[in-house]
Amino acid sequence: MKTYKIAAIPGDGIGKEVVAAGLRVLEACSSRDGNFKLDVADFPWGSDYYKAHGVLMPEGGIDELKAFDAIYFGAVGAPDVPDHLTLWGLRLAICQPFDQYANVRPTRILPGIESPLRGVTARDLDWVIVRENSEGEYAGQGGRSHRGLPEEVATEVSIFTRAGVSRIMRFAFQLAQSRPRKLLTVVTKSNAQRHGMVLWDEIAREVANDFPDVIWDKMLVDAMTVRMTLNPGSLDTIVATNLHADILSDLAAALAGSIGIAPTANLNPEGRFPSMFEPIHGSAFDITGKGIANPVGTFWSAVMMLEHLGEASAAARLMRAIERVTADPALHTPDLRGNATTEMVTQAVCAAILGANE
Numbered sequence: 001m002k003t004y005k006i007a008a009i010p011g012d013g014i015g016k017e018v019v020a021a022g023l024r025v026l027e028a029c030s031s032r033d034g035n036f037k038l039d040v041a042d043f044p045w046g047s048d049y050y051k052a053h054g055v056l057m058p059e060g061g062i063d064e065l066k067a068f069d070a071i072y073f074g075a076v077g078a079p080d081v082p083d084h085l086t087l088w089g090l091r092l093a094i095c096q097p098f099d100q101y102a103n104v105r106p107t108r109i110l111p112g113i114e115s116p117l118r119g120v121t122a123r124d125l126d127w128v129i130v131r132e133n134s135e136g137e138y139a140g141q142g143g144r145s146h147r148g149l150p151e152e153v154a155t156e157v158s159i160f161t162r163a164g165v166s167r168i169m170r171f172a173f174q175l176a177q178s179r180p181r182k183l184l185t186v187v188t189k190s191n192a193q194r195h196g197m198v199l200w201d202e203i204a205r206e207v208a209n210d211f212p213d214v215i216w217d218k219m220l221v222d223a224m225t226v227r228m229t230l231n232p233g234s235l236d237t238i239v240a241t242n243l244h245a246d247i248l249s250d251l252a253a254a255l256a257g258s259i260g261i262a263p264t265a266n267l268n269p270e271g272r273f274p275s276m277f278e279p280i281h282g283s284a285f286d287i288t289g290k291g292i293a294n295p296v297g298t299f300w301s302a303v304m305m306l307e308h309l310g311e312a313s314a315a316a317r318l319m320r321a322i323e324r325v326t327a328d329p330a331l332h333t334p335d336l337r338g339n340a341t342t343e344m345v346t347q348a349v350c351a352a353i354l355g356a357n358e
């Protein structure tokens, strides 16, 4: 029997609640499947750890994670710790050294869930957003001088490298090619940003030559928000920079019903380092501790983790279980205008996995 080593990092806020739920669902997947086990180690890193130790994760933490097959992450961020410290101290401190350059965010309208867009159904909205996850606007380049003085200056420099843009374009074209519609939209802002974004467009055109069967087009990011809202059926696979895709994927999640259902895979596609799976939402201070966080995004992220580990049939079984549960409005949490709790949804998904009789 195969055993996968999983590092669980629940982090902060509802991250703790949804990862605990996700681990129960994964346990149900392994016991229903019978062909693999999960050996889970829990890491108490995040804002509480920072308040006790002055760092979000210990020195050498990244080396500890190298031994794992995958990382299952919740969220990081606390009301009393600056967000740039928490994000750079934990989530980006893992994504960057592990070169998880492809951030993959599927969005579709699951059974039983209504889009806020009138008349839009699952047939019209089935997207995968590929976010460049290693450079661009979040490369960490920049600085501040003359702090506190009237002449204070801060720079935030976007970095676009030929290597970084080429590999994410290739990844996106391959993903588009593997989907039935073979359709890719390259999001850009090369009208206003005339250096990095023009390189981005040029490389898209070059890489496209190797994928003659993929139909692709280019969209300015501002116009993209309009197209996502008014003509969702015209989109399939989407590739965008770190910042643009960060914003567009929250919009995508909302158009598919709730940010609580949206998953993410942070992939190191070559497998040199562990990849990391997490819901796209944050620690949601407003609902922390209330037991009403929607765990579906974390469960869907577990589907992506099982796929990545090569457990395709367990992944498909979990996705079917999620869809069976979302189909029942009595199992919708308040973000979907229901009254269900995290616990009710978790129990129902576990029961659907264990009772799956395919």
Ligand SMILES: NC(=O)c1ccc[n+]([C@@H]2O[C@H](COP(=O)([O-])OP(=O)(O)OC[C@H]3O[C@@H](n4cnc5c(N)ncnc54)[C@H](O)[C@@H]3O)[C@@H](O)[C@H]2O)c1
Binding pocket: 014, 074, 075, 076, 077, 078, 079, 083, 087, 091, 259, 260, 261, 278, 279, 280, 281, 282, 283, 284, 285, 286, 287, 292, 293, 294, 295, 297, 333, 335
């Ligand atoms: N990947 C991450 O770790 C990550 C991502 C985004 C934000 N954050 C951090 O989280 C903190 C809060 O950020 P924010 O408020 O901008 O975004 P958020 O995603 O935490 O919350 C936005 C809104 O969506 C709701 N929401 C989010 N997830 C939900 C779920 N599973 N079920 C039901 N409702 C849900 C929240 O209640 C809130 O009203 C900040 O510290 C931020 O830096 C972390």
